[in-house]
Amino acid sequence: MNIGIVCYPTFGGSGVVATELGKALAAKGHCVHFISYALPVRLSAFEENITYHEVTVSDYPLFEYPPYELALANQIVDVARYEKLDLLHVHYAIPHASAAYLAKQMLAAEGIKLPFITTLHGTDITIVGKDPSFEAAISFAINESDAVTAVSESLKQDTYYFFRKVKKEIAVIPNFVCLEHYNLPEAGKHRKFYATGAQKIIVHISNFRKVKRVDDVVRIFDLVRKKIPSRLLLVGDGPEKTNIEKQCRDLGACSEIQFLGKITEPNTILAIADLFLLPSETESFGLAALEAMAAGVPVVSSNKGGLPEINVHGYSGMMRNVGDTAGMADDALYILSDEKRLVKFKNNARKQAQKFAIDKVLPQYEKLYRKVLAKKHRK
């Protein structure tokens, strides 16, 4: 198949999922065309069957808000026309689904059929999308999609709850991991750069938005470090970073906390971690937690959104209500304080991640593509 994929190129989970999906489809012989405003972070090298098409927006001085959506629709039309796309798969509803709809109509006027699939990822529904300034347009674009998927059952239910006008059937296709990326032969080699032999390594990875509650991560760690020698590695960057740096200084914990910034290969850090913290306000799925589990790292998380669909309480990690930092610290101490128990949780985490291996999820997308194509040819 000739597949167009529209995604954000940044470190966020939706871009990562779209890129890994495209790479896996290409490895199976499909021709994949990525359309975005920059090269997706996990798509650095040349890969067979993959082409990247950049969207450029004119910076004409009249535009206080450059019309990215129009430029994107235009680029989709161009790629569909000349690369003969069979279908388009857009990741994250805003503004990708509405741009896809516009492109589809423009192509239809030329007699070209381009069905599109929208994958809902989370904040496009639970935070940004439900804002009244987007709600009508998003509902429309979801309903007009040829197929819609959500990355968890929780996100599917949230979509129907927040978008009362959405009538479209939503298929749940969970996020996935490429397990071999998290089984590094040299794992552990650089552990000594971050901790002494006696210290446990606790990791958090996010875009440092409010929804991630990184301040809770630091609060939990502050309780843990008083009982067990440990270090906290914070991976990522975003709007809350400055506040978090101040919080670390106020707690006098700077010598035990390290900010590592945006790392393109977080698997290298996960390879040396003992515990992963994700106390988010909500997560439609929590890809970072799944990646941690794939690396054999147990997860202490909140129990909101799709997190209970991946983290099994008492098995791959532990879960508490949002904001219960004392409880999460107790859970972290429970897991870390007994070496045998820690090894058990680590093994279980790896086993749990196997349920989301890419070879289990990829066929679900291919099946959906075939269904959409069959409908396209019937019409």
Ligand code: GMT
């Ligand atoms: O807000 C973010 O964390 C970024 C966002 C994204 O689209 O990149 O993440 C959402 O999609 C990920 C991939 O499907 C999910 O794993 C995250 O749970 C989800 N974030 C939230 O729901 C907060």
